[in-house]
Amino acid sequence: MKLDGKTAIVTGSTSGIGLGIATGFAKAGANVVINGFGDPVEIDAIVKDLQGHGGSVVYNGADMSKPDQISVMMNDMEGEFGAIDILVNNAGIQLVEPVENFPPERWDSIIAINMNSSFHTVRAAVPGMKKRGWGRIINIASAHGLIASPYKSAYVTAKHGVVGLTKTVALEVAQDGITCNAICPGYVLTPLVEKQIPDTAKARGITEEEVKRDVMLASQWTKKFVTVEQLAGVALFLCSDAAENITGIALPVDGGWTAS
Numbered sequence: 001m002k003l004d005g006k007t008a009i010v011t012g013s014t015s016g017i018g019l020g021i022a023t024g025f026a027k028a029g030a031n032v033v034i035n036g037f038g039d040p041v042e043i044d045a046i047v048k049d050l051q052g053h054g055g056s057v058v059y060n061g062a063d064m065s066k067p068d069q070i071s072v073m074m075n076d077m078e079g080e081f082g083a084i085d086i087l088v089n090n091a092g093i094q095l096v097e098p099v100e101n102f103p104p105e106r107w108d109s110i111i112a113i114n115m116n117s118s119f120h121t122v123r124a125a126v127p128g129m130k131k132r133g134w135g136r137i138i139n140i141a142s143a144h145g146l147i148a149s150p151y152k153s154a155y156v157t158a159k160h161g162v163v164g165l166t167k168t169v170a171l172e173v174a175q176d177g178i179t180c181n182a183i184c185p186g187y188v189l190t191p192l193v194e195k196q197i198p199d200t201a202k203a204r205g206i207t208e209e210e211v212k213r214d215v216m217l218a219s220q221w222t223k224k225f226v227t228v229e230q231l232a233g234v235a236l237f238l239c240s241d242a243a244e245n246i247t248g249i250a251l252p253v254d255g256g257w258t259a260s
């Protein structure tokens with residue numbers, strides 16, 4: 001799969017799934033915009049590492065909880081590369097708490113980063129994609145965009161919202177050469193998941209090993225964590241010509257979790 005001459009923005013790509021997808025796109029020859037937080041030295045190393053595959057790789061540190069910063073990023077990157085052909089909305093955070101203890105300000109930031117940011121990037125990207133008659137929008141939702149688990153009220157709400165946005169945008173741009181799809185991963189061992197293991201253990205009163213075995217992989221029938229390389233492969237497929245008629249889907253990559 002070659003993406004020479006295409007430009008992709010991957011939000012939240014300094015770590016985990018976003019970094020895996022950005023790596024896949026860079027290796028396919030695309031120009032890639034890396035976004036997210038982290039140590040500047042490590043981010044610099046990521047950018048250097050991804051250069052050299054033919055495309056240009058840059059970093060933009062816009063905060064996905066801030067609509068004005070999103071707007072500036074989208075505008076600047078379209079200006080720099082002349083196009084945003086592929087948009088991957090991936091930035092996300094998590095908090096595991098019973099609903100009655102859920103801090104309202106954490107609710108607001110999860111909804112802002114995990115859901116609202118996708119609206120702000122999509123509305124900025126669509127006019128250029130329409131003008132050029134080609135675009136790929138990929139929203140990294142979650143199995144939690146399709147089903148719920150306890151203690152993740154804000155996350156499950158945001159991810160269901162992302163699936164709704166995906167379907168709506170897909171219909172609106174269907175005749176413009178643009179597809180809009182959601183990928184719904186099961187559990188992937190990234191920093192986001194590592195962090196919630198102790199919280200889930202506390203909320204459920206079980207050990208961390210029991211969280212992995214009895215909570216996370218209990219739902220995944222393959223008994224394997226999904227990998228970031230597998231998700232990069234799925235994202236690349238959604239950018240291919242073969243996927244031209246795939247739009248508006250919420251594709252589970254979850255080891256059979258949502259089939260049961």
Ligand code: NAD
Nearest residue numbers: 012014015016017036037063064091092142187188190192
């Ligand atoms: P991660 O913590 O490894 O990475 C999250 C990325 O988002 C980082 O680059 C971080 O800097 C960035 N980010 C966080 N807040 C931001 C903000 N305000 N502005 C810009 N960037 C911000 O997490 P991950 O597991 O790779 O998760 C990536 C996405 O995949 C999330 O949307 C998550 O909900 C989704 N997801 C993850 C899993 C999993 O099991 N790991 C499963 C399903 C869905």
